Amino acid sequence: xxxxxxxxxxxxxxxxxxxxxxxxxxxxxxxMFWYRQDLGHGLRLIHYSYGVQDTNKGEVSDGYSVxxxxxxxxxLTLESAASSQTSxxxxxxxxxxxxxxxxxxxxxxxVL
Amino acid sequence: QKEVEQDPGPxxxxxxxxxxxxxxxxxxxxxxxxxxxxxSRKGPELLMYTYSSGNKEDGRFTAQVDxxxxxxxxxxxxxxxxxxxxxxxxxSATVSGYALNFGKGTSLLVTP
Numbered sequence: 001x002x003x004x005x006x007x008x009x010x011x012x013x014x015x016x017x018x019x020x021x022x023x024x025x026x027x028x029x030x031x032m033f034w035y036r037q038d039l040g041h042g043l044r045l046i047h048y049s050y051g052v053q054d055t056n057k058g059e060v061s062d063g064y065s066v067x068x069x070x071x072x073x074x075x076l077t078l079e080s081a082a083s084s085q086t087s088x089x090x091x092x093x094x095x096x097x098x099x100x101x102x103x104x105x106x107x108x109x110x111v112l
Numbered sequence: 113q114k115e116v117e118q119d120p121g122p123x124x125x126x127x128x129x130x131x132x133x134x135x136x137x138x139x140x141x142x143x144x145x146x147x148x149x150x151x152s153r154k155g156p157e158l159l160m161y162t163y164s165s166g167n168k169e170d171g172r173f174t175a176q177v178d179x180x181x182x183x184x185x186x187x188x189x190x191x192x193x194x195x196x197x198x199x200x201x202x203x204s205a206t207v208s209g210y211a212l213n214f215g216k217g218t219s220l221l222v223t224p
Contacts, residue, residue, distance in 0.1 A: 103156045
């Protein structure tokens, strides 16, 4: 069955370190999204991509970057992790026209 | 003011009750409306998807959209303890492959 996976599921890191969260989908969807979810804020869009080599900033993109070298993967990089980036991160994908977004299981990141 | 407002709850109801969950929005361009269900420590999963105004029914779930009032609702009939979760509304002005605007979610507890 087609699916969307995220790794790692849990990560603890230190302030200032670079961290990369992986997202992989097997639906061959063009559109992929990264969100963070925090108490009191709900889901907020970080970055999104509408296809290979396309990336766009979302509502809370500062301190994050993404790259899209193939259809299946959209890794999210925290260049220099900060305690404010402690959160649960969700990846989602969508086929586009008439389709909605399907979410991965999430990565719980703690920055100490 | 956020574009999408949703009461966070928590909402507690006895098993078998009818549950009403609501969201209001300010952007009159929104045309695509979704409800996601999120269990604890899991990713959001799509529950209902409607386009423009009107009702949509799926088993015990009914989604209503009133664009004139900028108000959407999700009704759950004969609620079950397994319905205990956080319910997120989401909406978009364009085809749903694009970035969604989420409410903060309403926490629902159905007690046996």
